[in-house]
Amino acid sequence: MAIDDLLDEHEQGERVRSWLRANGAGILGGIVLGLALIWGWQWWQQQRSGKQMQAGADFLAATSALEQGATDKAKAHLEALPEGAYATLGALSLARSQVEAGQRDEAIATLRAIKADDPALAEVAVQRLARLLIDTGKPKEALAALAGLNEDAGTLQVRGDAYAALEQDEQAREAYTRALALIEVGSPQRNMVELKLSDVGGDVAATEAGS
Numbered sequence: 001m002a003i004d005d006l007l008d009e010h011e012q013g014e015r016v017r018s019w020l021r022a023n024g025a026g027i028l029g030g031i032v033l034g035l036a037l038i039w040g041w042q043w044w045q046q047q048r049s050g051k052q053m054q055a056g057a058d059f060l061a062a063t064s065a066l067e068q069g070a071t072d073k074a075k076a077h078l079e080a081l082p083e084g085a086y087a088t089l090g091a092l093s094l095a096r097s098q099v100e101a102g103q104r105d106e107a108i109a110t111l112r113a114i115k116a117d118d119p120a121l122a123e124v125a126v127q128r129l130a131r132l133l134i135d136t137g138k139p140k141e142a143l144a145a146l147a148g149l150n151e152d153a154g155t156l157q158v159r160g161d162a163y164a165a166l167e168q169d170e171q172a173r174e175a176y177t178r179a180l181a182l183i184e185v186g187s188p189q190r191n192m193v194e195l196k197l198s199d200v201g202g203d204v205a206a207t208e209a210g211s
Contacts, residue, residue: 088116139165153182169200
């Protein structure tokens with residue numbers, strides 16, 4: 001027979017009350033803390049969701065303004081964006097619009113100001129900056145901007161462009177040749193790099209044989 005079976009209701013009640021007096025505060029505190037954590041998590045999720053929706057709305061408004069040529073209005077929406085993918089994509093769109101409007105110095109400043117958390121977007125921003133620097137007669141700055149990037153086909157191609165602009169044909173040939181090794185035969189990008197390699201005295205046939 002269990003010990004509780006030997007206790008009458010009064011004794012059991014006294015034990016419960018005694019236990020509650022000793023432990024009630026801790027239990028209540030745990031319940032309150034648990035509820036606070038649940039409420040805090042839900043609030044944080046709602047805040048985060050709300051901010052993401054607002055960021056998306058600002059991004060769409062900015063791109064719409066750029067399409068209409070309202071650059072100042074677009075900038076206002078972009079400035080409201082927190083750092084992240086929306087801000088990076090918005091800045092890339094703004095830089096493209098500035099280039100199309102002949103505002104190359106402004107576009108360079110926009111691209112330099114990008115702080116992308118995503119490595120892929122950061123790479124795109126730097127490559128675009130480097131191309132623009134080459135187009136504006138600043139190939140040395142382009143090479144400096146490309147330093148530290150992963151040497152994928154795109155980066156190697158732009159690096160080759162910078163060397164070609166500096167009339168450093170040997171370095172340009174090396175960059176283009178390495179780029180071709182990473183590009184599938186027959187792709188439009190490969191055809192373009194092959195033309196560039198030919199322009200700096202490279203042997204396109206040799207690269208095709210080795211691929």
